[in-house]
Amino acid sequence: xxxxxxxxxxxxxxxxxxxxxxxxxxxxxxxxxxxxxxxxxxxxxxxxxxxxxxxxxxxxxxxxxxxxxxxxxxxxxxxxxxxxxxxxxxxxxxxxxxxxxxxxxxxxxxxxxxxxxxxxxxxxxxxxxxxxxxxxxxxxxxxxxxxxxxxxxxxxxxxxxxxxxxxxxxxxxxxxxxxxxxxxxxxxxxxxxxxxxxxxxxxxxxxxxxxxxxxxxxxxxxxxxxxxxxxxxxxxxxxxx
Amino acid sequence: xxxxxxxxxxxxxxxxxxxxxxxxxxxxxxxxxxxxxxxxxxxxxxxxxxxxxxxxxxxxxxxxxxxxxxxxxxxxxxxxxxxxxxxxxxxxxxxxxxxxxxxxxxxxxxxxxxxxxxxxxxxxxxxxxxxxxxxxxxxxxxxxxxxxxxxxxxxxxxxxxxxxxxxxxxxxxxxxxxxxxxxxxxxxxxxxxxxxxxxxxxxxxxxxxxxxxxxxxxxxxxxxxxxxxxxxxxxxxxxxx
DNA sequence: ACAATCTAACTGTGATCACAGATCGCGGCA
DNA sequence: TGCCGCGATCTGTGATCACAGTTAGATTGT
Numbered sequence: 183x184x185x186x187x188x189x190x191x192x193x194x195x196x197x198x199x200x201x202x203x204x205x206x207x208x209x210x211x212x213x214x215x216x217x218x219x220x221x222x223x224x225x226x227x228x229x230x231x232x233x234x235x236x237x238x239x240x241x242x243x244x245x246x247x248x249x250x251x252x253x254x255x256x257x258x259x260x261x262x263x264x265x266x267x268x269x270x271x272x273x274x275x276x277x278x279x280x281x282x283x284x285x286x287x288x289x290x291x292x293x294x295x296x297x298x299x300x301x302x303x304x305x306x307x308x309x310x311x312x313x314x315x316x317x318x319x320x321x322x323x324x325x326x327x328x329x330x331x332x333x334x335x336x337x338x339x340x341x342x343x344x345x346x347x348x349x350x351x352x353x354x355x356x357x358x359x360x361x362x363x364x365x366x367x368x369x370x371x372x373x374x375x376x377x378x379x380x381x382x383x384x385x386x387x388x389x390x391x392x393x394x395x396x397x398x399x400x401x402x403x404x405x406x407x408x409x410x411x412x413x414x415x416x417x418x419x420x421x422x423x
Numbered sequence: 424x425x426x427x428x429x430x431x432x433x434x435x436x437x438x439x440x441x442x443x444x445x446x447x448x449x450x451x452x453x454x455x456x457x458x459x460x461x462x463x464x465x466x467x468x469x470x471x472x473x474x475x476x477x478x479x480x481x482x483x484x485x486x487x488x489x490x491x492x493x494x495x496x497x498x499x500x501x502x503x504x505x506x507x508x509x510x511x512x513x514x515x516x517x518x519x520x521x522x523x524x525x526x527x528x529x530x531x532x533x534x535x536x537x538x539x540x541x542x543x544x545x546x547x548x549x550x551x552x553x554x555x556x557x558x559x560x561x562x563x564x565x566x567x568x569x570x571x572x573x574x575x576x577x578x579x580x581x582x583x584x585x586x587x588x589x590x591x592x593x594x595x596x597x598x599x600x601x602x603x604x605x606x607x608x609x610x611x612x613x614x615x616x617x618x619x620x621x622x623x624x625x626x627x628x629x630x631x632x633x634x635x636x637x638x639x640x641x642x643x644x645x646x647x648x649x650x651x652x653x654x655x656x657x658x659x660x661x662x663x664x
Numbered sequence: 665a666c667a668a669t670c671t672a673a674c675t676g677t678g679a680t681c682a683c684a685g686a687t688c689g690c691g692g693c694a
Numbered sequence: 695t696g697c698c699g700c701g702a703t704c705t706g707t708g709a710t711c712a713c714a715g716t717t718a719g720a721t722t723g724t
Contacts (some may be wrong), residue, residue: 206506208677210494233705246678249706250494253451257495258593265447266686267705285590288533296529349526349601352499353594360590449707474675487708490676507716508676668723675716686705693698 209247216241217251221260221271222358223331224366231270260359274364276421282361283412287405290342290354294388294404295397297344305344309389312337316385320376327370337385341392341404365411368418380410450484451491457482458492462501462512463599464572465607472511501600515605517662523602524653528646531583531595535629535645536638538585546585550630553578557626561617568611578626582633582645606652609659621651 217237220226234252238245252269255261262272297305316333319325335358342351369375384407391399415421458478461467475493479486493510496502503513538546557574560566576599583592610616625648632640656662 206504210677214498235704235706244679245706246680250491250677252706253491254495254498257455258499263447263706267707268686269706281588281590285588285594288537288591289530289594292529292533347522347526349522349598350529353526353530353597356594357590451707476674476676485709486676487710491707493676504676508674509716510676666724668721670719670721672719673717675714677713679710679712681710682708684705684707687703689700689702691698691700694696 209243210250213237213241213243213247214251214254217255218260218355218359221255222335222355222362222366223328224363224368224370226271226363227367228271228273228363231268233269255359258356258359260356271363272360273422274361275423276416277423279361279364279412279415279421282357283408286354286357286361286408289350289357290338290408291401291405293342293345293347293350293354294392294400296347296350297341298392298395298397298400300346301344301392301395305340306389306393308340309337309344309392312340313385313389317382320382325373325376327373327376330373330376331366331369334381337389341388341400344392364415364421368415368420372418375414379414381407384410450488454478454482454484454488455492455495458496459501459596459600462496463576463596463603463607464569465604465609465611467512467604468608469512469514469604472509474510496600499597499600501597512604513601514663515602516664517657518664520602520605520653520656520662523598524649527595527598527602527649530591530598531579531649532642532646534583534586534588534591534595535633535641537588537591538582539633539636539638539641541587542585542633542636546581547630547634549581550578550585550633553581554626554630558623561623566614566617568614568617571614571617572607572610575622578630582629582641585633605656605662609656609661613659616655620655622648625651 226232234245234248237252238248241248252261256263256269259272261269263269312333316330316337319330319333339351339354342354345351384403387403388400388407391397391403467473475486475489478493479489482489493502497504497510500513502510504510553574557571557578560571560574580592580595583595586592616622625644628644629641629648632638632644
């Protein structure tokens with residue numbers, strides 16, 4: 183604590199100062215991240231009910247951080263609170279699914295195009311790594327659905343992050359948060375889609391287009407991927423209305 | 424309270440039952456809407472500091488609903504909480520402004536295109552009404568900045584709502600929430616932009632294109648409008664970095 | 665008179681209490 | 695034996711208390 187001159191911000195640049203930004207991580211933030219992961223990975227099925235107090239007990243915190251996290255998820259409609267005061271992950275009507283898919287095609291298609299233009303070499307290598315991980319599961323005789331879901335998500339977001347537009351990535355995260363329960367929960371139920379579905383092929387085209395900095399082809403590959411997943415979900419007949 | 428048969432939902436269809444859905448409106452929701460309106464209309468300048476307790480006292484509620492609303496706004500970066508535990512509306516760097524503008528061009532451009540294709544006659548009439556209101560202020564010798572801001576917002580969102588994609592409208596609201604303080608606060612400071620800027624002309628082109636169901640022209644008019652406002656803001660030199 | 669230090673007030677965050685409303689199951693009447 | 699009605703319990707929401715950390719004002723020492 184040398185205080186030769188002004189005591190403010192004149193500390194020696196030791197290790198402790200170089201840790202840098204220890205970002206503000208509140209308990210509510212942690213709970214929010216936890217629930218978000220569960221939703222995006224399809225761990226929570228549509229219609230699944232939950233209570234603030236049970237979540238709090240499960241995570242070992244008081245209900246205060248939980249209600250903050252849930253309030254945030256409710257506000258962007260990733261969760262919903264019924265008139266009965268019951269919190270659940272929303273059911274998906276066919277109309278809402280189509281709407282979300284339309285928005286995804288526009289937004290994520292734009293992101294793919296932009297990623298092909300702005301990608302760095304590091305971005306490309308990350309995509310290739312996750313594409314390989316997904317392929318391993320798709321070709322495996324005993325595919326692990328959750329591993330495939332994870333690799334698929336990482337691949338897509340590696341592309342989206344390559345745009346250099348974090349705001350856009352945040353928007354897409356919001357979309358995945360809403361559609362994740364339907365998309366990935368069904369994938370876990372019927373893992374044979376990994377082989378039959380053309381996801382692996384679209385991923386290959388996507389990464390190749392990004393590597394060649396071909397925006398139009400990247401958009402086409404990604405929208406084909408999204409459309410393929412969407413038509414599979416619609417064919418399951420699990421959507422309402 | 425006649426209970427001839429089952430007491431559940433067998434009430435006579437009087438006025439009280441026809442009020443219908445009184446949607447769940449919590450206090451936190453009200454506070455959130457209030458703060459959102461202040462941000463989007465530029466009532467709160469970038470850098471403006473605020474405290475939960477002062478907001479609570481101003482609005483006449485306890486701090487519980489306020490902290491919920493503020494937490495939601497912080498989570499999508501419409502507000503920020505400094506390491507000092509001070510809540511403020513974020514400052515805008517030039518880089519972040521350019522990023523937000525790029526995303527706006529893509530997302531709102533798509534929305535304009537879609538609106539031109541899907542608009543109803545009622546949608547069109549709403550747009551025309553708000554275009555007229557904006558024009559009245561732009562041509563007025565004594566333009567009211569807040570009225571112009573309001574008309575501009577209503578016109579844009581009349582277009583976005585015409586897409587029939589409420590998810591997309593929500594995304595754009597999020598973008599306006601972040602960029603509103605800069606955009607509209609500067610507009611209020613220098614209201615002569617109403618006359619010099621070409622906003623009125625772009626609005627005319629936009630509404631005409633939507634009326635003609637010309638998607639490409641609608642996108643062009645809207646992106647020109649956004650670009651015009653952006654270049655004006657950049658010219659003020661009020662952005663950081 | 666000036667500056668350094670210390671204290672008191674204020675900050676967001678987490679925990680606990682309080683409450684209206686809804687749900688479900690058990691007891692009692694027919 | 696079957697069904698209605700009431701109460702215990704659980705729900706989210708709001709208020710209040712508690713606390714660590716920061717800030718700014720005032721006071722004191724030089």
